[in-house]
Amino acid sequence: MKHFDIKTHIYFGENSLDRLADIPYRNALLVADKFVVSSGLIHLITVRLQQNEVAWQVFDDVVPDPPLEKIGLGAQAVLKQRPDVLIAIGGGSAIDSAKAIREVSLQLEPSYARPALIAIPTTSGTGTEVTSFSVVSDPENCRKMPLVSDSMLPDEAILDAELVKSVPPSVTADTGMDVFTHALESYVSTNNTEFSAALAEKAIEIVGSFLLRSYLDNNDTHARQKMHVASCLAGLAFNTASLGLNHGMAHQLGSHFHIPHGRANAMLLPHIIEYNSDISKYSRSKTEYPKHVRKYATVARTLGLQNFNTVTTVRALSNWTQFMMKEMDMPLSISETGLCTKEEYFEQIPAMVRAALEDACTATNPRKPTPEDVTRLYAELW
Numbered sequence: 001m002k003h004f005d006i007k008t009h010i011y012f013g014e015n016s017l018d019r020l021a022d023i024p025y026r027n028a029l030l031v032a033d034k035f036v037v038s039s040g041l042i043h044l045i046t047v048r049l050q051q052n053e054v055a056w057q058v059f060d061d062v063v064p065d066p067p068l069e070k071i072g073l074g075a076q077a078v079l080k081q082r083p084d085v086l087i088a089i090g091g092g093s094a095i096d097s098a099k100a101i102r103e104v105s106l107q108l109e110p111s112y113a114r115p116a117l118i119a120i121p122t123t124s125g126t127g128t129e130v131t132s133f134s135v136v137s138d139p140e141n142c143r144k145m146p147l148v149s150d151s152m153l154p155d156e157a158i159l160d161a162e163l164v165k166s167v168p169p170s171v172t173a174d175t176g177m178d179v180f181t182h183a184l185e186s187y188v189s190t191n192n193t194e195f196s197a198a199l200a201e202k203a204i205e206i207v208g209s210f211l212l213r214s215y216l217d218n219n220d221t222h223a224r225q226k227m228h229v230a231s232c233l234a235g236l237a238f239n240t241a242s243l244g245l246n247h248g249m250a251h252q253l254g255s256h257f258h259i260p261h262g263r264a265n266a267m268l269l270p271h272i273i274e275y276n277s278d279i280s281k282y283s284r285s286k287t288e289y290p291k292h293v294r295k296y297a298t299v300a301r302t303l304g305l306q307n308f309n310t311v312t313t314v315r316a317l318s319n320w321t322q323f324m325m326k327e328m329d330m331p332l333s334i335s336e337t338g339l340c341t342k343e344e345y346f347e348q349i350p351a352m353v354r355a356a357l358e359d360a361c362t363a364t365n366p367r368k369p370t371p372e373d374v375t376r377l378y379a380e381l382w
């Protein structure tokens with residue numbers, strides 16, 4: 001038996017932040033990174049809380065790839081203040097932190113009444129405002145792992161594109177490619193259903209039309225609104241269908257080399273598409289293809305990449321991912337990031353391979369990877 005639920009109430013479109021003037025809570029802890037506070041973005045939230053006479057405090061010790069230590073500090077802040085709502089404002093790092101902070105504080109003190117969680121994304125990328133995933137890091141062991149539990153689902157998500165206007169082009173590129181990876185991986189996941197596929201197809205269509213526009217013009221409000229919705233649609237898709245090897249491998253690039261999450265996903269995409277479909281530039285056509293390969297061809301067609309046959313169509317999809325990265329000035333390989341030497345990178349491959357194979361996302365990849373496959377894929381990425 002299968003099921004499909006959307007637990008999170010989603011408020012979206014112009015003025016959706018006004019929902020904060022109606023929330024039924026009285027005591028809020030805002031969870032944000034330092035940028036959201038220093039840029040003044042947080043005032044868009046607090047002014048509405050003030051109208052609604054909601055008291056608030058701020059926990060702003062959120063950092064990218066949230067480490068367990070910061071989750072512990074956040075839980076202490078929660079137990080000191082005892083809010084009836086946590087409001088997470090920021091990119092995936094802030095929202096994931098708030099999800100984990102709520103769980104840890106409840107584990108530390110089971111008698112504390114469960115606070116609500118409102119997620120307000122300021123990037124159009126992770127979709128975490130509607131997922132039961134929280135990706136946290138254990139820097140001591142160089143691990144980044146998705147925690148997965150329905151109890152982490154936010155109660156409300158507010159998608160107001162006003163908050164993403166300030167996103168710089170490089171973050172638009174990284175997060176936009178994360179949206180595409182969520183939609184694509186969920187679409188070919190072994191757990192996909194008609195419901196997740198419908199959400200993924202719409203997200204892919206929007207990315208194809210609006211990601212470059214958002215990248216090229218920060219003030220293209222229409223494109224930004226569309227990408228904000230696409231991010232959430234892709235989140236809903238992978239929340240039910242899960243992801244695949246692309247994310248399983250990308251998490252390790254984040255924990256070992258701090259490559260931004262969406263950038264790591266984008267670099268891997270052409271390699272994973274070719275690996276999963278077993279189609280490279282040397283491939284000849286076959287009479288039959290597995291279902292997920294036909295699905296890659298469907299995605300290519302959705303993007304307007306109709307081509308001669310299945311091999312050339314899937315190749316066109318792989319080329320499109322690289323085209324998008326070049327258009328958005330993204331590095332195509334680890335060496336181009338300049339973040340480590342070749343020796344430093346290759347030294348970490350065995351540990352990354354082990355962790356990628358254990359990563360919860362890898363389990364639903366349409367092709368079951370071996371340690372040798374993953375080793376080769378990491379090596380190719382250099």
Ligand SMILES: NC(=O)c1ccc[n+]([C@@H]2O[C@H](COP(=O)([O-])OP(=O)(O)OC[C@H]3O[C@@H](n4cnc5c(N)ncnc54)[C@H](O)[C@@H]3O)[C@@H](O)[C@H]2O)c1
Nearest residue numbers: 035064091092093122123126128131133134135166167261
């Ligand atoms: N839980 C999930 O379902 C899920 C899914 C995918 C990714 N993730 C995780 O989310 C994290 C990545 O999130 P992200 O890509 O949103 O990046 P992020 O939250 O780490 O933010 C990236 C940078 O953008 C800045 N930023 C955020 N909003 C901004 C704005 N409006 N204007 C200007 N700058 C802004 C931040 O300060 C930060 O410096 C990773 O840890 C990843 O593993 C979680």
Ligand SMILES: [Fe+2]
Nearest residue numbers: 126178182261
């Ligand atoms: Fe992601």
